[in-house]
Amino acid sequence: MSQKAKVITVFSEKGGVGKTTLTTNLSVSFAKRGYKVLVIDMDPQGHVGKLFGVEPIKQNILSFLIKGEISDSIIKKTRVQNLWVVPSDWSLADFTVNVARDPARHLKLRKAIDNLKDKFDIIFIDPPPSLELITLNILLASDGVIIPVALTYLGLAGVAATLNIIIQTKKSFKYSPGIIAIVPNMYDDSPYSKELLEKLKSSLGKAVSKTVISKDPEIDKAQSFSATVIEISPDSQSTKNIEKLTDEIILKLGL
Ligand SMILES: Nc1ncnc2c1ncn2[C@@H]1O[C@H](COP(=O)(O)OP(=O)(O)OP(=O)(O)O)[C@@H](O)[C@H]1O
Numbered sequence: 001m002s003q004k005a006k007v008i009t010v011f012s013e014k015g016g017v018g019k020t021t022l023t024t025n026l027s028v029s030f031a032k033r034g035y036k037v038l039v040i041d042m043d044p045q046g047h048v049g050k051l052f053g054v055e056p057i058k059q060n061i062l063s064f065l066i067k068g069e070i071s072d073s074i075i076k077k078t079r080v081q082n083l084w085v086v087p088s089d090w091s092l093a094d095f096t097v098n099v100a101r102d103p104a105r106h107l108k109l110r111k112a113i114d115n116l117k118d119k120f121d122i123i124f125i126d127p128p129p130s131l132e133l134i135t136l137n138i139l140l141a142s143d144g145v146i147i148p149v150a151l152t153y154l155g156l157a158g159v160a161a162t163l164n165i166i167i168q169t170k171k172s173f174k175y176s177p178g179i180i181a182i183v184p185n186m187y188d189d190s191p192y193s194k195e196l197l198e199k200l201k202s203s204l205g206k207a208v209s210k211t212v213i214s215k216d217p218e219i220d221k222a223q224s225f226s227a228t229v230i231e232i233s234p235d236s237q238s239t240k241n242i243e244k245l246t247d248e249i250i251l252k253l254g255l
Protein backbone atom coordinates (compact mmCIF):
# COMPACT_ATOMS: atom_id res chain seq x y z
CA MET A 1 0.00 0.00 0.00
CA SER A 2 1.31 3.43 -0.87
CA GLN A 3 1.62 6.10 1.79
CA LYS A 4 -0.67 8.59 0.16
CA ALA A 5 -4.26 7.75 -0.71
CA LYS A 6 -5.14 7.02 -4.32
CA VAL A 7 -8.03 9.24 -5.37
CA ILE A 8 -10.45 7.35 -7.61
CA THR A 9 -13.65 8.58 -9.26
CA VAL A 10 -16.25 6.46 -10.98
CA PHE A 11 -16.86 8.97 -13.73
CA SER A 12 -19.29 9.43 -16.60
CA GLU A 13 -20.99 12.43 -18.12
CA LYS A 14 -24.13 10.32 -18.35
CA GLY A 15 -26.63 10.11 -15.53
CA GLY A 16 -27.98 6.87 -14.11
CA VAL A 17 -25.22 4.59 -15.41
CA GLY A 18 -24.11 3.19 -12.05
CA LYS A 19 -21.60 5.74 -10.76
CA THR A 20 -22.96 5.79 -7.20
CA THR A 21 -23.68 2.06 -7.22
CA LEU A 22 -20.11 1.19 -8.20
CA THR A 23 -18.58 3.83 -5.91
CA THR A 24 -20.42 2.62 -2.81
CA ASN A 25 -19.97 -1.09 -3.52
CA LEU A 26 -16.28 -0.77 -4.42
CA SER A 27 -15.71 1.30 -1.29
CA VAL A 28 -17.20 -1.47 0.87
CA SER A 29 -15.23 -4.09 -1.04
CA PHE A 30 -11.91 -2.30 -0.47
CA ALA A 31 -12.75 -1.58 3.17
CA LYS A 32 -13.49 -5.27 3.76
CA ARG A 33 -10.04 -6.10 2.45
CA GLY A 34 -8.47 -3.84 5.06
CA TYR A 35 -7.89 -0.66 3.07
CA LYS A 36 -8.84 2.55 4.86
CA VAL A 37 -11.42 4.10 2.57
CA LEU A 38 -13.10 7.50 2.41
CA VAL A 39 -16.00 8.31 0.08
CA ILE A 40 -16.57 12.00 -0.61
CA ASP A 41 -20.04 12.68 -1.98
CA MET A 42 -19.88 15.57 -4.43
CA ASP A 43 -23.42 15.05 -5.71
CA PRO A 44 -25.98 17.35 -4.03
CA GLN A 45 -28.49 14.47 -4.27
CA GLY A 46 -26.63 12.98 -1.29
CA HIS A 47 -27.11 9.33 -2.22
CA VAL A 48 -23.86 8.12 -0.64
CA GLY A 49 -24.90 9.26 2.84
CA LYS A 50 -28.34 7.72 2.33
CA LEU A 51 -26.91 4.35 1.31
CA PHE A 52 -24.74 4.24 4.41
CA GLY A 53 -27.39 5.64 6.73
CA VAL A 54 -25.27 8.71 7.48
CA GLU A 55 -27.16 11.93 8.19
CA PRO A 56 -26.22 15.10 6.30
CA ILE A 57 -23.87 17.24 8.34
CA LYS A 58 -25.03 20.39 10.12
CA GLN A 59 -22.38 22.62 8.59
CA ASN A 60 -22.67 22.55 4.81
CA ILE A 61 -19.93 20.97 2.75
CA LEU A 62 -19.71 24.04 0.52
CA SER A 63 -18.06 26.10 3.26
CA PHE A 64 -15.30 23.50 3.58
CA LEU A 65 -14.64 23.50 -0.15
CA ILE A 66 -14.46 27.28 -0.22
CA LYS A 67 -12.07 27.25 2.72
CA GLY A 68 -10.00 24.61 0.97
CA GLU A 69 -9.89 22.11 3.82
CA ILE A 70 -12.14 19.18 4.71
CA SER A 71 -11.83 18.80 8.45
CA ASP A 72 -12.44 15.75 10.63
CA SER A 73 -15.76 17.19 11.81
CA ILE A 74 -17.45 16.30 8.50
CA ILE A 75 -15.83 12.89 8.06
CA LYS A 76 -18.38 10.38 9.32
CA LYS A 77 -17.75 6.78 10.31
CA THR A 78 -20.08 4.26 8.64
CA ARG A 79 -21.32 0.90 9.93
CA VAL A 80 -18.66 -0.72 7.71
CA GLN A 81 -15.27 -1.14 9.33
CA ASN A 82 -12.52 0.95 7.65
CA LEU A 83 -15.07 3.04 5.76
CA TRP A 84 -15.81 6.75 6.28
CA VAL A 85 -17.90 9.19 4.25
CA VAL A 86 -18.15 12.92 3.75
CA PRO A 87 -21.86 13.31 3.07
CA SER A 88 -23.08 16.03 0.71
CA ASP A 89 -26.00 18.38 0.84
CA TRP A 90 -27.75 20.87 -1.44
CA SER A 91 -25.25 23.63 -0.59
CA LEU A 92 -23.06 22.07 -3.30
CA ALA A 93 -25.48 23.30 -5.93
CA ASP A 94 -24.21 26.84 -5.18
CA PHE A 95 -20.55 25.92 -5.60
CA THR A 96 -20.05 27.54 -9.01
CA VAL A 97 -21.54 30.88 -7.99
CA ASN A 98 -19.58 31.00 -4.75
CA VAL A 99 -16.16 30.47 -6.28
CA ALA A 100 -16.76 32.40 -9.52
CA ARG A 101 -14.13 35.06 -8.70
CA ASP A 102 -11.52 32.67 -7.35
CA PRO A 103 -8.73 32.18 -9.90
CA ALA A 104 -8.06 28.70 -8.49
CA ARG A 105 -11.75 27.70 -8.57
CA HIS A 106 -11.02 24.53 -10.56
CA LEU A 107 -8.62 23.27 -7.88
CA LYS A 108 -10.74 23.78 -4.76
CA LEU A 109 -11.47 20.09 -4.21
CA ARG A 110 -7.89 19.04 -4.91
CA LYS A 111 -6.72 21.45 -2.23
CA ALA A 112 -9.50 20.51 0.18
CA ILE A 113 -8.58 16.83 0.16
CA ASP A 114 -4.83 17.22 0.15
CA ASN A 115 -4.53 16.90 3.93
CA LEU A 116 -6.66 13.71 3.89
CA LYS A 117 -4.30 11.75 1.70
CA ASP A 118 -2.10 10.73 4.63
CA LYS A 119 -5.08 9.34 6.54
CA PHE A 120 -6.57 6.96 3.98
CA ASP A 121 -5.47 4.38 1.44
CA ILE A 122 -8.20 5.11 -1.08
CA ILE A 123 -10.45 8.13 -1.51
CA PHE A 124 -13.47 7.68 -3.78
CA ILE A 125 -15.33 10.73 -5.05
CA ASP A 126 -18.95 10.30 -6.14
CA PRO A 127 -19.64 12.80 -8.93
CA PRO A 128 -22.90 14.43 -9.97
CA PRO A 129 -24.38 13.80 -13.45
CA SER A 130 -23.37 17.14 -14.94
CA LEU A 131 -20.52 18.98 -16.54
CA GLU A 132 -20.27 21.86 -14.15
CA LEU A 133 -17.25 23.27 -12.40
CA ILE A 134 -17.67 20.57 -9.77
CA THR A 135 -16.95 17.92 -12.38
CA LEU A 136 -13.77 19.71 -13.44
CA ASN A 137 -12.73 19.95 -9.78
CA ILE A 138 -13.31 16.22 -9.43
CA LEU A 139 -11.24 15.33 -12.51
CA LEU A 140 -8.37 17.56 -11.40
CA ALA A 141 -8.47 16.03 -7.90
CA SER A 142 -8.49 12.39 -9.11
CA ASP A 143 -5.52 10.14 -9.78
CA GLY A 144 -7.66 7.75 -11.82
CA VAL A 145 -11.17 7.23 -13.16
CA ILE A 146 -13.32 4.18 -13.65
CA ILE A 147 -15.86 4.73 -16.41
CA PRO A 148 -19.09 2.72 -16.11
CA VAL A 149 -20.94 2.07 -19.34
CA ALA A 150 -24.56 1.00 -19.34
CA LEU A 151 -24.92 -1.67 -22.00
CA THR A 152 -27.59 0.15 -23.96
CA TYR A 153 -27.44 1.91 -27.31
CA LEU A 154 -27.29 5.36 -25.70
CA GLY A 155 -24.93 4.11 -23.00
CA LEU A 156 -22.36 3.14 -25.61
CA ALA A 157 -22.85 6.41 -27.42
CA GLY A 158 -22.00 8.25 -24.19
CA VAL A 159 -18.54 6.69 -23.74
CA ALA A 160 -16.96 8.77 -26.48
CA ALA A 161 -18.32 11.95 -24.88
CA THR A 162 -16.94 10.94 -21.49
CA LEU A 163 -13.50 10.15 -22.93
CA ASN A 164 -13.58 13.43 -24.79
CA ILE A 165 -14.09 15.37 -21.56
CA ILE A 166 -10.96 13.74 -20.17
CA ILE A 167 -8.99 14.58 -23.32
CA GLN A 168 -10.21 18.19 -23.24
CA THR A 169 -9.26 18.48 -19.58
CA LYS A 170 -5.73 17.40 -20.44
CA LYS A 171 -5.54 19.95 -23.25
CA SER A 172 -6.79 22.83 -21.15
CA PHE A 173 -5.20 22.06 -17.77
CA LYS A 174 -2.18 19.91 -18.68
CA TYR A 175 -3.54 17.24 -16.35
CA SER A 176 -6.11 14.50 -16.50
CA PRO A 177 -6.59 11.39 -14.38
CA GLY A 178 -5.53 8.02 -15.75
CA ILE A 179 -8.22 5.68 -17.02
CA ILE A 180 -8.19 2.70 -14.67
CA ALA A 181 -10.91 0.80 -16.50
CA ILE A 182 -14.03 1.14 -18.60
CA VAL A 183 -16.56 -1.10 -16.88
CA PRO A 184 -19.58 -2.57 -18.71
CA ASN A 185 -22.63 -2.38 -16.46
CA MET A 186 -26.18 -3.77 -16.55
CA TYR A 187 -25.29 -6.79 -18.66
CA ASP A 188 -28.29 -9.11 -19.05
CA ASP A 189 -27.06 -12.11 -21.05
CA SER A 190 -29.40 -11.38 -23.99
CA PRO A 191 -28.02 -11.54 -27.55
CA TYR A 192 -28.36 -7.77 -27.76
CA SER A 193 -26.43 -7.22 -24.53
CA LYS A 194 -23.70 -9.55 -25.86
CA GLU A 195 -23.60 -7.63 -29.14
CA LEU A 196 -23.19 -4.30 -27.33
CA LEU A 197 -20.44 -5.75 -25.12
CA GLU A 198 -18.55 -6.99 -28.20
CA LYS A 199 -18.91 -3.58 -29.83
CA LEU A 200 -17.51 -1.88 -26.73
CA LYS A 201 -14.56 -4.28 -26.57
CA SER A 202 -13.77 -3.97 -30.26
CA SER A 203 -13.75 -0.17 -30.13
CA LEU A 204 -11.93 0.30 -26.80
CA GLY A 205 -9.92 -2.90 -26.51
CA LYS A 206 -7.87 -3.46 -23.37
CA ALA A 207 -9.25 -0.42 -21.57
CA VAL A 208 -12.46 -2.42 -21.04
CA SER A 209 -12.35 -4.37 -17.79
CA LYS A 210 -12.49 -8.15 -17.83
CA THR A 211 -15.23 -7.82 -15.24
CA VAL A 212 -18.73 -7.18 -16.53
CA ILE A 213 -21.35 -6.10 -13.99
CA SER A 214 -24.61 -7.99 -14.48
CA LYS A 215 -28.00 -6.36 -14.35
CA ASP A 216 -29.09 -7.53 -10.93
CA PRO A 217 -32.33 -6.60 -9.14
CA GLU A 218 -30.54 -7.27 -5.83
CA ILE A 219 -28.72 -3.93 -6.31
CA ASP A 220 -31.88 -1.85 -6.19
CA LYS A 221 -33.33 -4.03 -3.47
CA ALA A 222 -30.28 -3.44 -1.27
CA GLN A 223 -30.45 0.30 -1.96
CA SER A 224 -34.11 0.33 -0.88
CA PHE A 225 -32.83 -0.87 2.53
CA SER A 226 -30.23 1.95 2.55
CA ALA A 227 -27.46 -0.56 1.94
CA THR A 228 -25.09 -1.85 -0.71
CA VAL A 229 -25.57 -5.22 -2.36
CA ILE A 230 -22.12 -6.37 -1.29
CA GLU A 231 -23.10 -5.89 2.36
CA ILE A 232 -26.43 -7.68 2.34
CA SER A 233 -26.40 -10.06 -0.62
CA PRO A 234 -23.02 -11.79 -0.51
CA ASP A 235 -24.04 -14.57 -2.91
CA SER A 236 -25.57 -12.36 -5.58
CA GLN A 237 -24.13 -12.14 -9.06
CA SER A 238 -23.38 -8.43 -8.72
CA THR A 239 -21.45 -8.99 -5.47
CA LYS A 240 -19.26 -11.54 -7.27
CA ASN A 241 -18.75 -9.03 -10.09
CA ILE A 242 -17.75 -6.27 -7.65
CA GLU A 243 -15.25 -8.59 -5.92
CA LYS A 244 -13.69 -9.44 -9.27
CA LEU A 245 -13.54 -5.79 -10.28
CA THR A 246 -11.80 -5.03 -6.98
CA ASP A 247 -9.15 -7.66 -7.83
CA GLU A 248 -8.67 -6.08 -11.24
CA ILE A 249 -8.23 -2.59 -9.79
CA ILE A 250 -5.77 -3.80 -7.15
CA LEU A 251 -3.72 -5.51 -9.86
CA LYS A 252 -3.84 -2.55 -12.20
CA LEU A 253 -2.89 0.05 -9.57
CA GLY A 254 -0.50 -2.16 -7.62
CA LEU A 255 -2.39 -1.46 -4.39
N1 LIG B 1 -25.88 -3.58 -12.47
C1 LIG B 1 -27.07 -3.05 -12.14
N2 LIG B 1 -28.17 -3.85 -12.11
C2 LIG B 1 -29.38 -3.35 -11.77
N3 LIG B 1 -29.58 -2.08 -11.44
C3 LIG B 1 -28.53 -1.23 -11.45
C4 LIG B 1 -27.23 -1.66 -11.79
N4 LIG B 1 -26.37 -0.60 -11.70
C5 LIG B 1 -27.14 0.44 -11.32
N5 LIG B 1 -28.42 0.07 -11.17
C6 LIG B 1 -29.55 0.92 -10.79
O1 LIG B 1 -29.61 2.00 -11.71
C7 LIG B 1 -29.99 3.19 -11.06
C8 LIG B 1 -28.91 4.25 -11.30
O2 LIG B 1 -27.73 3.84 -10.65
P1 LIG B 1 -26.79 4.89 -9.92
O3 LIG B 1 -27.58 5.77 -9.02
O4 LIG B 1 -25.67 4.15 -9.34
O5 LIG B 1 -26.32 5.74 -11.18
P2 LIG B 1 -25.56 7.13 -11.20
O6 LIG B 1 -24.73 7.11 -12.44
O7 LIG B 1 -24.87 7.38 -9.92
O8 LIG B 1 -26.78 8.14 -11.33
P3 LIG B 1 -26.71 9.75 -11.18
O9 LIG B 1 -26.16 10.22 -12.49
O10 LIG B 1 -28.13 10.17 -10.95
O11 LIG B 1 -25.80 10.06 -10.03
C9 LIG B 1 -30.19 2.86 -9.59
O12 LIG B 1 -31.55 2.66 -9.36
C10 LIG B 1 -29.43 1.54 -9.41
O13 LIG B 1 -30.04 0.71 -8.45
Ligand SMILES: [Mg+2]
Pocket residue numbers: 019020021043047126127128
Ligand atom coordinates in the same frame (compact mmCIF):
# COMPACT_ATOMS: atom_id res chain seq x y z
MG1 LIG C 1 -24.94 9.02 -8.62
